[in-house]
Amino acid sequence: MSLRWTLCLQCHADDGRVETIQLGTVERPTGNAEPADFGLSLRELRRLALALQQTVAQQQIYAYDRAKRRCPHCGAYRRIKDWRPRTFDTALGTIHVRVPRVVACMCLPEPLDENGDIEDYRETLCPIERLLPSRTTPELAYLCARHGATGSYRSAAAVVSALTSVSCLSHMRVRRETIKIGEYIEDRQFALGWGSDPQCEERAKSLSMAIDSTVLTAYPFEEISKFEVIAGRIEREGRMTRRFACAIPHRTLARVLVSAALKQCGWPPSTFVDVVNDGASGMRSLVTQIAPRVASPMLDxxxxxxxxxxxxxxxxxxxxxxxxxxxxxxxxxxxxxxxxxxxxxxxxxxxxxxxxxxxxxxxxxxxxxxxxxxxxxxxxxxxxxxxxxxxxxxxxxxxxxRARRAGRRISTAPAESVMNHLINRRMSKRQQMRWSINGAHYLLQARVELLDGKLEEQFIYKYPHFRSP
Incomplete structure (x- = not known):
């Protein structure tokens, strides 16, 4: 004798139609049951979750196609040319769905997209393409970026593949997702640093910054053999608030990133900034060119x-x-x-x-x-x-x-700590690697957000309605 469960999914459309779809069945013996028969196995759970994911995704494609079937400019109904198979990687596994291609409307002399911008002429269009252009869900991209910023790309690919059951996940794909979110983070930080208004509602009374630099080994095809990486941390009223890092040898970009970190800590131009470094004038000048009120220099x-x-x-x-x-x-x-x-x-x-x-x-x-x-x-x-x-x-x-009694930082131990935690553990001491300058820079932007606990927030900005896995 055995027990059997059948899992079904009901889809309620806007027009009132209800469609029932069977996802799968689970069977267990009753009389001669063993400990391994208790509950659901992980493989069965993943199989049911993948079936649910594929069914929901396919229904969403049908609904989105019906909503976008008419031309956004003239309202003419665009007929379907054909249906093509597509593969999408999600946080629950790889799904295989059918995607429609519609015949493009010729109502305009120049084709325009949904935002009114001119796009390339095409005889057929795929409306679903704008939702998942890389055929990867934001959840999976988040997992790749999170683990890619934590450990090596190969180990991150193995962890994410075991977690999501995506068998074809390579380390280069993890790298691409990490670099992609790093570029997005840098763009947002550049916009914050270039602006003139503070980004924190509560203005800080005093800020303390520890800044330092280290050297990484460059990739063989770079023009240089080693390049400098600048990193540091900002403390607001004795509590660590924000980290920053820059690997691209461009002083303007480094100053903008430092300015963005200061503004996120509630820094207005009237706030006093205490800078602690190892005595190098170049590190201190990054702050003095931004903040008008900086504490007198002090050897750490x-x-x-x-x-x-x-x-x-x-x-x-x-x-x-x-x-x-x-x-x-x-x-x-x-x-x-x-x-x-x-x-x-x-x-x-x-x-x-x-x-x-x-x-x-x-x-x-x-x-x-x-x-x-x-x-x-x-x-x-x-x-x-x-x-x-x-x-x-x-x-x-x-x-x-006297400086210590006055509450000033007298040591760059926080800067050494952030260098070890942010850079050395991932990029040099524990993992001897050679880096491209852009790859190291964008990886550091993602790692900074991960250590500050704001990586998920960046994905929410990039992908509205983002749900963390």
Missing amino acids: WFHLAMKLHAIRSSLFSHHYFLPRPEIFSRCEKIWRKIREALWRGRAAIGIELTRTLAASMKEEALKRESFYGPTAATTFGAANRLLDFLQHNAAILVDYA
Whole structure:
């Protein structure tokens, strides 16, 4: 004995007609049932969902054809030339439907589309073509863009194919969908950045921006071997609000994207912007050319701390079987004084102490050949690099203790974090790849929206009535 269920679909037309369509049947044994017979299997559920999708899509094509059969200009009835099979990929699988082609009307000397624009002359037209020109539903395009912005295109294609049962989904198709939405996002961001009105209703009292750059390996057919990528994050009143990125080497485009990110955070020209970077003047100029009120430049403490740690890691080392020279203990005290002087913004004292430390380690490296000789040489190299860094950036060395009490950002750790999270995890460190400049740029636009939680919003703007899968 067994149980059988028949699933039927009723279509209610505008004229009152009701059509019943059978989707499929499900049968289960009753007496000798096994645990695997309980409920619906995933394969059966996908088969029923695909049948439902195909039936609904075909009925929509019939209804849309009846609504668009008459000429939009003269109202003449256009006859059908033929019906052709078409394949569409959806989030529930691949469907096969019949699409009509109608004979074009000759009422106008130049053919016009539904918007009144001149289009190419064709003897036959396919009204359904404007709905799905790429034969892919927005839901499937969203899944491709979301997973393509998260991981590699090949792994994203495998995940989306397993999720939607679309067997012919290639990594190049995932790339095309990701690049396509990236181009759309850039167009919207360019319109926001080029405009003059703030895009946020509530104006921010203060904004903090961390900006940095990195280098990616270019595709072999590019004119350059490596190219620079600029990225950063904006915090509004202590909370991360917006990210931005630009890979195209065009300063105007980078400024427009930074301006769009600022406006989305509620930035009017009167708002004070605090910019934190690693001391490079080029990164800071991207903001100063946009915002009239920018905080005074400040060398970030993160890079200073990294260079101080490089000295400490070798200077504070010990050998269990060799006596430690006295000069190392004295240099440890000098290192602590250097750190205290830099923290208080005393650049001249810090430079002199660093010069003393470097000279002491250089002399010690020439004296000894055992463990402490190479250790002193390593410490000398690290101290010399810190000395050069301080001499080049002494003008923007500030009192970090006072700046921190005032609520300013003293470290570019947020910028380093956004570089790792936004770029390195997807494009360089964890996945060694070579990129075209445009491909990397548009992928970053999609990834920025994904990490900010606004990728679905972009699809809603592009496709009205969009429903997230």
